[in-house]
Amino acid sequence: MNRLDSLSLTPIPPEDEALRAPVRAFLAEQLRHMPAVRRARSWSGHDAAFSRALAAQGWLGLTLPRDYGGGGRSPYARYVLVEELLNAGAPVGAHWIADRQSGPLILKYGTEAQKQRHIPAICRGESFFCIGMSEPGAGSDLASVRTRATRQADGSWRLSGQKIWTTNAHQSQFMIALVRTSGAPEDRHAGLSQLIVELGLPGITIRPITDLSGDRHFCEVFFDDVALDADALIGTEGQGWAQVTAELAYERSGPERLYSSMVLFDEWLHWVRTPQGRSDAAVQLAGHIAAQLAPLRAMSIAVTAKLAAGESPVVEAALVKDLGTGVEQAIPALIADDLASRPEDCEPPAELLRTLAYVTQVAPSFSLRGGTRDILRGMIARGLGLR
């Protein structure tokens, strides 16, 4: 039973809840020597061996059809799995994007040949994907992408342009790129398409960018007249905007928008439970944080219920992401305030301080990745008919 379960409003079906115990046991074994500061990276932590160990359990592509090597399970089962992975701080970054959005996108829009080629490899933890949406000058304003693919007489493509902030491009085999295939950037949504780009092809240069914490997870990716086969196109030419909107609903709807500070919260709670760390103010703060997380978790499960019902809860996912990232970002500041208020001779554990320093440095990015707070609030206002 999860510690917040008694407060959930939409129940997780018992057959899916039953997955929690084996996943917890597996994670306790796999992560037993991993320090908190490394686990705090969680879905930013890249570990191909861990992803393959998860695949060997049948836990990659959990919602994808069995015919393609997936688990054939419901979105609730994936919720339970993902929640446990994030709570434990498992290094899931290698397979994260393929599992969360590229696999479902290929299932929805791909040809039979594309499904046969990519989905089983995703489920085995052999193919890792990255997201090629943002460009210099086209982040929030995604419709203005300039990277262009030109169709050749034989149906193949030539691709030129640049992507930026591409998480794990340097450690992925494929990118699903949003590119212009006709018209000009001023045409906005018209003329955009999605391509599956094999990242080892000639003409592709990938340069990792170092972030504030010293990690190198996102990259610049340059395409210099790259030759792509005709079957690089996924879905319908010119329908890239509609496809990418559906993809972003997968990207924004999961529990990862609540739990980015959970390893830090847990590490602090461990200390607060000891005689050295215990204080009335800390116990109150723990209750304050839990009281914010519990309703958000209930809302996040309610979004999962919509996914399970076959809906595309774009506005609801944006709302939970906006509220969730606010709490994720507040947690390191609240914990830092608690530590600062302690008497001078009270020394918190070094691992707690290291984890706090890391989460404090990366917390501003929680409300940028996957669409900024301002953009999400614009979508919510439009969804409520206020704009």
Ligand SMILES: Cc1cc2nc3c(=O)[nH]c(=O)nc-3n(C[C@H](O)[C@H](O)[C@H](O)COP(=O)(O)OP(=O)(O)OC[C@H]3O[C@@H](n4cnc5c(N)ncnc54)[C@H](O)[C@@H]3O)c2cc1C
């Ligand atoms: C950790 C991390 C990982 C990422 N991974 C990926 C990835 O794998 N693939 C990928 O494609 N991208 C990725 N991104 C990029 C991310 O999606 C963009 O940073 C984000 O969409 C914002 O775009 P931008 O950086 O160009 O900022 P801008 O769009 O220039 O925005 C700058 C500021 O202006 C505000 N703003 C912009 N337009 C409006 C408006 N219309 N109304 C009100 N305010 C506005 C924004 O909210 C923001 O505060 C990642 C980013 C981060 C931080």
